[in-house]
Amino acid sequence: MSRVVWQDLCLDAVDVDAQSRFWAAVTGLEVADTVEHRHLTGLTPRHTIWVNAVDRPHTVKNRLHLDVDCASVADVVALGATVLAPSSETGLGWTVMADPEGNEFCAFERGDxxxxxxxxxLHGIGVDCVDAGALARWWAERFGVEAVHETEGGDWWSIAGVAVDDRMTLDFNDVPEPRTVPNRVHWDVVGLVDELLAAGATHLWDQPGWTVLADPEGNEFCVFAPRDA
Incomplete structure (x- = not known):
């Protein structure tokens, strides 16, 4: 059985400086003091968020999005976000927002x-799926945990305890729209490429220090070899 370990998270950005400042303020991380390979840092390496320069602007709804806590939606708006669907109108427990480049994320108000x-x-990553149950179970098996089918207040699949901390979840939801463009959010893992390919991943391309694969629904992720491999 192929097993992986969470390494870090990556966000694509047209304006790396602005997006780094925004997401550092939203997540509670710090912008690393370097211009090349901009990233955000926290208590451990697992908290790291890399902000990668791309020339592709946001054009369609992201299939992976971040879920964050905040004291109030107004605080996040003050940082440069916009409100797409307020919880007061949807009746949901979160407000759908967009960052300064249009990337959707969900803000959960916790009070001050x-x-x-x-x-x-950052307490979760939402993943849009054709078959949420199948993809959640695939990733759960890769991480060596169980996927949980959540039905209270909705219908989705969740994986806990595999990312930054025990609180952070990977949440998989069925959506009607197909995947059409590369994701602007992806995670990196430590694992063995051959085992992941045998488990159903697809090879996309190689980099000097890592390999880019896609999961069974085409979502890109990067694989780094174990240090003792």
């Missing part, structure tokens, strides 16, 4: 009481 908002405010 002491300890209401954690220092690290």
């Amino acid at each position: 009481g002491e300890g209401a908002v954690p220092a690290y405010r």
Whole structure:
């Protein structure tokens, strides 16, 4: 059985500087003091978010999006986000927003009481799927955990305890629209490429230090070899 370990997260950006500042403020991370290979840092290497320069602007709804905590939606708007679907209108427990480049994310208001908002405010990654159950189970098997079918207040699949901390989840939801463009969000893992290919991943291309694969629904992810491999 192929097993992987979470390494870090990557965001595509047209304006790397602006997006780095925005997402550092939203997530509670720090912008690393370097111009080349801009990234955000936190308590551990697993908190790292790389902000990668691309020349492709946001054009369609992202199939992977971030879920963040905030004291109020107004605070996030003040940082440069826009509101797409307020919770007061949808009746959901979160507000759908867009970052300065149009990338969708969900903001969960926690209030401004002491300890209401954690220092690290990214608590989930949402994944749009053709078959949420199948993809969740595929990734759960790769991480060596169980996928949970959630039905209270909705219908989705979730994986916990495999990313930055025990609180952060990977949440898989069925959507009607197909995947049409490369994702602007992806995660990196440590694992063995051959085992992932045997498990159903697809090879996309090679880089000097890592290999880019796609999961069974075409979502890109990067694989780094174990240090002792």
